[in-house]
Structures are given as structure tokens and as C-alpha cells.
Amino acid sequence: MAEDLVRSNGTKEEQYQALIPQIKALIDYESDFVANMANLAAALKEQFNFFWVGFYLVKENELVLGPFQGPVACTRIAHNRGVCGTAWAENKTLIVPDVDAFPGHIACSSLSKSEIVLPLTYENQCLGVLDVDSADLNSFDEIDDKYLQQAIEILLKASAI
Numbered sequence: 001m002a003e004d005l006v007r008s009n010g011t012k013e014e015q016y017q018a019l020i021p022q023i024k025a026l027i028d029y030e031s032d033f034v035a036n037m038a039n040l041a042a043a044l045k046e047q048f049n050f051f052w053v054g055f056y057l058v059k060e061n062e063l064v065l066g067p068f069q070g071p072v073a074c075t076r077i078a079h080n081r082g083v084c085g086t087a088w089a090e091n092k093t094l095i096v097p098d099v100d101a102f103p104g105h106i107a108c109s110s111l112s113k114s115e116i117v118l119p120l121t122y123e124n125q126c127l128g129v130l131d132v133d134s135a136d137l138n139s140f141d142e143i144d145d146k147y148l149q150q151a152i153e154i155l156l157k158a159s160a161i
Contacts, residue, residue, distance in 0.1 A: 005019075005022060005026075005042075005043055005046050005047065006018070006022065007046065007047055008047070012143050012144070013143050013147075015047060015048065016143065016144075016146075016147035017147075019043065019044075019047050019147075020147060020150055020151065020154075022043065023039075023040060023043055023151050023154055024154050026039050026040075026043065027039055027040065027154060027155060027158045027159075028154065028158050029158070030158060030159075031158065031159060031160040032159065032160070033155075033159035033160065033161055034066070034067060036155050036158055036159050037055045037066055037067040037155065038067035040130075040151055040155055041053045041054050041055065041067050041068055041069045042069050044069075044132065044148075044151070045069035045070065050070070050132050050133065050134055050139075051070060051071075051109075051111060051112055051133045051134050051135040052068065052069070052070030052071065052073065052108075052109070052112065052131070052132070052133040053068060053069050053070060053130075053131070053132050053133075054066065054067060054068020054069065054070065054073065054130075054131055055067055055068065055120070055128055055129065055130055055131070056077060056084050056088075056128050056129050056131060057127060057128035058088065058126060058127055058128050061079055062076050062077060062078055062079060063076065063077040063078075063079075063084055063085060063088060063128060063129065064076055066128065070133070071109055071111075072108075073108045073109075074106055074108040077106060081104060081106065082102075082104055082105055082106035083096055083099065083102055083105060083106075083115050083117050083131070084106075084117050084129050084131050085106075086104075086117075087117035087118065087119055087129050088119060088126055088128070088129055091119050091121060091126050092119065093116065093117065093118045093119070093145050093149075094115075094116070094117045095115075095116050095140045095141065095144070095145065096114060096115045096116070096117075096140075097114050097137060097138040097140075098113065098114060098137050098138070099112055099113060099114060099115050099133075100113075102115075109133075111135050112133040112134070112135065113133075113134060113135055113136055113137045113139075114133070114134045114136065114137050114138055114139045114140055115131065115132065115133045115134070115140070116131075116132050116140035116144050116145065116148065117129050117130070117131050117132075118130045118145070118148050118149060118152060120152055120155070120156065122156050122161055127161065130148060130151075130152060132144070132148070
């Protein structure tokens with residue numbers, strides 16, 4: 001696929017429905033995990049103009065910053081610390097409507113107001129997390145969870161891990 005992304009309008013769900021096939025076409029025939037994470041983060045940032053989109057990868061019992069789009073970020077996050085560390089520890093998606101209300105939230109930027117974090121689980125092992133932040137409160141819901149899960153499945157299937 002050409003590296004051009006066709007941005008769509010409509011409801012959030014309609015935008016995801018238009019984006020998911022493009023993500024699949026973009027990364028389906030590339031096996032490099034880092035390249036695929038980078039393009040996935042860029043596609044999500046470009047389509048939705050999220051404040052921050054990126055990955056943290058499990059390395060030596062902590063999360064280490066991976067490919068991302070947005071302002072500079074925290075480089076390392078401890079297990080079970082903040083939203084990302086908690087999503088990793090619990091191996092489940094966390095949707096946080098107001099990050100300031102989340103106990104132990106790590107504020108990489110005071111401009112981030114809400115967040116969704118999804119684990120990257122492969123063969124029952126959490127490899128890392130996809131972290132998406134918004135500058136607005138209550139930006140994420142089950143629609144985001146559903147389609148971001150699909151994007152992660154495409155990423156893990158295409159990538160040689």
C-alpha cells in the first residue's frame with residue numbers, strides 16, 4: 001500500500017471502520033514489529049488527532065517507551081504503576097475518563113486529560129501496551145476499545161515477534 005492515509009469523516013465508529021482496512025493494508029505485509037507499531041501510531045494520530053498515541057514495551061520488568069506520535073513522553077514505567085503499568089499488570093484494557101482521578105497516574109504531560117491503554121498480548125504474554133491520550137475529558141469508550149483491539153490484532157498477526 002502507498003503510505004498515504006485517506007482520512008474519513010463521520011461518527012467515531014465510522015472513522016474506525018474506514019481506518020481499520022487501511023491499517024491492515026499498511027502493515028499486513030510488513031513483518032517488522034517496530035515499523036508496524038510506528039505506522040499504527042501515526043495512522044491513529046493522523047485520523048483522530050489524539051494528543052498522544054504510542055507504545056510501551058515490556059523490557060526487564062518495566063515498560064520502556066516505543067514508537068509514538070505526540071510530545072515527548074515518559075521513558076520508563078514500573079509494573080503496576082500509572083495507567084500503563086496497571087493495564088500491563090492486570091492484562092486488560094483500562095479506559096480512564098479523567099486521568100487526574102486515577103490513583104497513581106503518571107503525568108507525562110499536564111495536557112493529557114483522558115486515556116485508554118490496551119495490552120499487547122501474544123501467546124498469553126503481555127509484550128507491552130498501546131497508550132492513547134486525549135486533551136479532552138471522557139474521550140474514550142467501548143467503541144475505541146473494540147477497534148483498537150482490532151488494530152492490535154492486525155499488528156500482532158503481521159509482525160514477526
